[in-house]
Amino acid sequence: MKDIPPRYSPKDNEESIYSRWENSGFFRAVPDSAKKPFTIVIPPPNVTGILHMGHALNNTLQDILIRWKRMQGFASLWVPGTDHAGIATQNVVERSLREKGVSRQELGREKFVEEVWKWREQYGNTIIRQLKRLGASCDWERTRFTMDKGLSDAVLEAFVELYNKGLIYRGNYIINWCPRCQTALSDEEAPHQDVEGKLYHIMYPFKDGKDGVVVATTRPETMLGDVAVAVNPKDRRYKKLIGKKLVLPIIGREIEIIADDFVDKKFGTGAVKVTPAHDPDDFEIAMRHGLEPVRIMRPDGKMNENAAGFIGLDRFEARKLIVKELEEKKLLVKIEKHDHAVGHCYRCHTAVEPYLSLQWFVKMKALAEPAIEAVKSGKIKFYPKRWTKVYLNWMENIRDWCISRQIWWGHRLPVYYCVKCEAVIVSKIAPEKCNKCGSVELKQDEDVLDTWFSSWLWPFSTLGWPEKTKDQEYFYPTSVLITAPEILFFWVARMIMAGMEFKKAIPFSDVYIHGTVRDVSGKKMSKSLGNIIDPLDIIDGFGADALRFSIISITAAGQDVFLSKEKFETGRNFANKIWNASRFVLINLSNFASCPAGQLAKLDRWKDLSIADKWILSRLNRAIDSVTKALDNYRFNEAEGLVYDFFWHDFCDWYVEMVKPEIIGKKEGEAEKILIHVLEDSLKLLHPFMPFVTEAIWQNIKERETIMLSAWPMADKSYVDKKVESEMETVKNIIVNIRNIRSDMNIPYSKKLTVGLVPLKKGSASLGANSAEYIKNLAQLEKLTIDRDFKKPKSCLSAVTEEFNIFIPLEGVIDTALEKARLVKKEDGLKQQIVFIEKKLKDKNFINNAPEEVVSAEKERQSKLKEQIERMESTIKDL
């Protein structure tokens, strides 16, 4: 007999199991023509990252699919890796340097980048180690980093290819500028946030004469860069004024009133100050009217030399002083409260400044078209479906992508400028001389690329692109992408575009988008809010299996996940339940080594099986089928719930209890074989969800390779038997009824009862010998008589089921009044049901319109209930 502790200890198992898996190469996937590929690329976490619940959810979902498909015999590849996360990482390293009193600028570019690499060496693998603790079965030998050699080559290749196609261009445009990070951002990197702002109404006086035009603005400091005031040409108020000159207050510059359709007559005063260098719309207006933009800010958000009198002041400081000065000059007409949305840097949350600067862009329209088509045609499907619309809406309104960043950490643009003739050379390899003038004085562009410019290549760059590789041929397109909604535009949409552009093939066929992890009050979990539940704490306290099980159990298809620490008890308890059920099996099996692992030998002894045996096999095969189907449809929590219910409620609560006498008493029967078979299949079904505890038990049963590579069970429908299931329902129902009487009448289990079962109809409700035994054992009976002619004694407790009258003769005192009250209450319940049914059946519309089988089913229920109520009444009368 094995020595198995009565409690499952994750701590004693997880680490050793994981290292055994890893060392044995079980995670490794290689192209294999005998198998079908199943591929997932991990959403690469930032190198700066530490595991949070979002990762835990995301990676558990992926691991479930990967493990499940691996067991199904696929060449199941999960490609791991990390993202260099340009701005985020640069910020982190800068901060740590600052603590040592060193600034990035002091260090210089080269040294700084070296520091970042050092930092990555030291901390960059933290999250990988943490993913391992979660049980992630990634092929770690393939771990990639967006800045490693291969992926950097892919970035250069992509850039040059797009540039040569005319899809990358350089130009002066208004972009989102973060004054703190001092870099350009893409539109996606500057999400809008509602801000309580003010609308300042400012009087711009006419050059000649009194009076003037009142403009409204939320950013008065930008007036220093005004080059015109625009009105709508159809606006009667201003029509006559078009072409008149105004004097820009404070600065004194002369500006003209111009007409532009863009201006909304209804907003503000209907007159708009035009600041082309600091507002995208104004920039457009200025272009249309040939006006020269005036830049008034420096990259750090402080006013520049064009801001006479405010030079060097921070933009918000300048705002205050300008408002004050306008007030003094009596040019401030009024200030209104005005809430509006302002873009904020997604890395440091500073309000971004729309800023005119020279940047690099990707033309997106042409790239978007095939990517839209891929989704519209159904080649790529979103789960849940609703994301399709969000995706298409964004893609159809796509704007060019600003890809240059003024930071140091990232892929440097493969762009070189000739110092002499200013030629622009775009090349993967640094050119030796200018291809126009032959000068050897060349300078590489200082900028680096947006982090997402490497991530959008991830599904194929990780497989070797731009080289032609076997991996790529075999594993691409990948099968499914599992990700969070936050990066749908950043990443998912762009990967589809990149796939279509560079590979002429979709990057994945399915996109599963899971919810956001929130705390109990619905807030997003974040460090700054301090509402984090650390997955590692949970793993330490409850085990990785518990974490995985619990988080999946509350993840309904794509809905947000609300977490609290207590929720992880569910998973821990279940792991322990599995452990103990197995413990029972292992302790009691006489010779479990003789039971063939895995497949139950084709049961040619079907007839010899007890009804419980047949029943559990029927339930098992149903479970296998439904779990597999649920997984096929990415219904993770449903799949998990189905195994849970089967294992706990069918297997543990009923089957194990029913076969205990046979197993413990070493009686003749097949239960032993079936116990081990059902246990093994259950472990397999559970393995993708709870890999550690299932492996631990798998090895306890017998030492062998691993459950990871065992075959996923196949449902055999010949085991599904409705008749057997229905008899078992009857048996369970009788047991529950007797237990109910015990409970209601306070009869302890130590008191053995004698029970008479009176079947109703001839032929029906006959119970096999096994069934009688189950009832005797599980209801703790001394004697059970099944007899249509059973004579009910006077002193007796009763229950009435659909198919039986149950009598429990009890000598001595029975409180008749109490028993009567009890039975009447039960009868009332039945009566309530029949009232409802009869109302339906009296309704002609129902009879005429409802399908035949619905009507007859109702009728059958009516007659059954009626009859049951009659028996109940006569039982009550007999008291």
Next chain:
RNA sequence: GGGCUUAUAGCGCAGUUGGUUAGCGCGCUUCCUUGACAUGGAAGAGGUCACAGGUUCGAGUCCUGUUAGGCCCACCA
């Protein structure tokens, strides 16, 4: 402004094509340390499925509207 999403037992949530006695987990009540498990077992209590209309023989489920949360997108200064 546009779009998405949620509202079901005290709490957290399931409920796929409309027909179940509306389920599950936690919590609650009563009982039980029985030879896998008290991280357990047994028996219970608890819901007019947000509101108002509509479609239908029949609605938690479909449609319209209302209310209240949440999220995303958007160049009204």
